[in-house]
Amino acid sequence: MRLLIVSPHFPPTNAADMQRVRLILPHLREAGIEAEVLAVEAEQVAAPRDPWLVSGLPGEVPVHRVRALGLKWGRIPGLGILSFRALGALRRKGDELLRNGAFDLVYFSTTQFGIHVLGPRWKKRHGVPFVMDYQDPWVSDYYREHPEVPPPGGRLKHEISRWISCRDEPRVLRECSGITSVSDGYPRQLVSRYDFLQMDDGWRSKAEDRVATRSQKIPSLIVPFPGDERDFERVRSEGIVQRVFNPGDGCRHWVYVGRGGKDMETAVRSLFRSLKRSRDHEGPIPENLRIHFIGTSYAGAGRGVKSIEPIAREEGLGDVVIEHPDRIPYSETLRCLLDADALIVPGSNDPAYTASKIYPYLLAGKPMLAVFHEQSSVVSLMRSVGGGVVVAFKTEEEGGGIELIAERISVSWLQSRRYESRVPLDSERFAPYRASEQALRLAEFFRAILNARGITRN
Numbered sequence: 022m023r024l025l026i027v028s029p030h031f032p033p034t035n036a037a038d039m040q041r042v043r044l045i046l047p048h049l050r051e052a053g054i055e056a057e058v059l060a061v062e063a064e065q066v067a068a069p070r071d072p073w074l075v076s077g078l079p080g081e082v083p084v085h086r087v088r089a090l091g092l093k094w095g096r097i098p099g100l101g102i103l104s105f106r107a108l109g110a111l112r113r114k115g116d117e118l119l120r121n122g123a124f125d126l127v128y129f130s131t132t133q134f135g136i137h138v139l140g141p142r143w144k145k146r147h148g149v150p151f152v153m154d155y156q157d158p159w160v161s162d163y164y165r166e167h168p169e170v171p172p173p174g175g176r177l178k179h180e181i182s183r184w185i186s187c188r189d190e191p192r193v194l195r196e197c198s199g200i201t202s203v204s205d206g207y208p209r210q211l212v213s214r215y216d217f218l219q220m221d222d223g224w225r226s227k228a229e230d231r232v233a234t235r236s237q238k239i240p241s242l243i244v245p246f247p248g249d250e251r252d253f254e255r256v257r258s259e260g261i262v263q264r265v266f267n268p269g270d271g272c273r274h275w276v277y278v279g280r281g282g283k284d285m286e287t288a289v290r291s292l293f294r295s296l297k298r299s300r301d302h303e304g305p306i307p308e309n310l311r312i313h314f315i316g317t318s319y320a321g322a323g324r325g326v327k328s329i330e331p332i333a334r335e336e337g338l339g340d341v342v343i344e345h346p347d348r349i350p351y352s353e354t355l356r357c358l359l360d361a362d363a364l365i366v367p368g369s370n371d372p373a374y375t376a377s378k379i380y381p382y383l384l385a386g387k388p389m390l391a392v393f394h395e396q397s398s399v400v401s402l403m404r405s406v407g408g409g410v411v412v413a414f415k416t417e418e419e420g421g422g423i424e425l426i427a428e429r430i431s432v433s434w435l436q437s438r439r440y441e442s443r444v445p446l447d448s449e450r451f452a453p454y455r456a457s458e459q460a461l462r463l464a465e466f467f468r469a470i471l472n473a474r475g476i477t478r479n
Contacts (some may be wrong), residue, residue, distance in 0.1 A: 031060035032074035048460035104135025135430030150198035206373030249378030276361035288367035291426035293336035318346035320398035368393030
């Protein structure tokens with residue numbers, strides 16, 4: 022099977038939505054897939070770069086890079102996003118690659134959803150079906166349901182973007198041949214939004230055995246971002262160094278690397294309140310504790326706004342919490358996890374949110390506390406595979422108040438001193454989340470899609 026993967030963000034670009042592609046590429050050939058990647062030149066992407074990411078890519082996989090409209094377009098509101106600047110160049114290069122009939126399937130794995138509109142065009146022009154990867158929702162109702170949370174870029178920009186997304190998403194879905202998703206919550210949202218749509222997780226069965234309905238059935242596969250121990254092996258062997266904190270300074274360093282935001286306030290404030298309460302009552306809180314929140318802002322270097330330290334000051338922990346809002350290279354992220362004494366992973370109050378970063382956290386082999394909404398896939402994952410302490414919470418309306426969550430953290434993490442010893446990771450149960458296994462699952466899924474269309478490929 023020949024697969025064209027569309028991933029505008031690609032190494033050395035250090036963006037979260039390229040991680041699935043980066044991790045599965047070394048395993049696709051073994052799974053029977055000859056893949057090529059369509060990406061954008063890194064210097065034209067408004068994201069940090071990490072050359073370390075490139076050194077782990079398989080040399081035999083062709084990567085076609087296009088030149089988008091320049092970053093100067095970012096000065097015009099709404100026109101600086103990559104999906105606008107790169108759409109024309111990706112369309113032309115995709116036409117060129119697909120014209121000779123060398124590919125069986127196109128896989129869009131990017132949160133630049135404006136690029137997904139190329140799927141119906143290429144299907145019509147070149148007869149090549151396409152699959153969409155939902156790493157985030159294309160159309161999000163979160164900010165409408167939580168008016169107290171300001172959306173990135175402001176409410177006006179968000180509403181304009183949402184209007185465009187509402188126009189494009191159903192048109193693309195009607196032509197789509199399959200969906201992968203990091204969370205089962207996203208397919209459920211699609212079914213509830215579009216009455217023409219049904220998700221079909223029984224894609225392994227023969228097409229003629231399925232019950233015909235008036236709704237369009239789209240095969241779906243839930244595949245969270247994979248983990249790969251080889252990343253940590255490379256960081257250790259290559260002597261990667263992080264410059265955020267000094268692990269040998271005598272302090273106890275707890276670390277979180279990832280975005281911040283208003284939607285994480287419930288988890289973050291609950292942690293801080295439990296720590297403050299414990300300290301005030303001479304409870305078991307480590308001496309010289311420092312909690313680092315790293316890469317919490319999407320803004321460029323030096324322009325990040327701190328969203329965690331203000332909460333820490335309000336909760337009386339301004340002397341303990343240190344926020345580093347600038348994003349750091351992925352290789353240094355992994356080194357921060359290895360250098361930490363314990364890891365902290367706060368989750369969103371959005372039930373559908375799943376943290377793709379949870380897999381490297383689990384593989385780092387450190388004591389870990391995760392605080393997530395009980396409906397998040399992270400909760401069921403960690404209850405199955407171990408690897409850390411998970412505290413689940415409900416929405417405030419359901420009785421999931423800060424005080425209650427803080428008490429659970431105190432009991433599960435502080436009083437039991439779980440920050441001093443790691444919870445073993447069940448290697449057998451974790452196996453489906455490794456990159457090599459995910460490549461095999463995706464290959465099976467793609468073949469089933471082609472077989473259902475009467476296309477048989479090895």
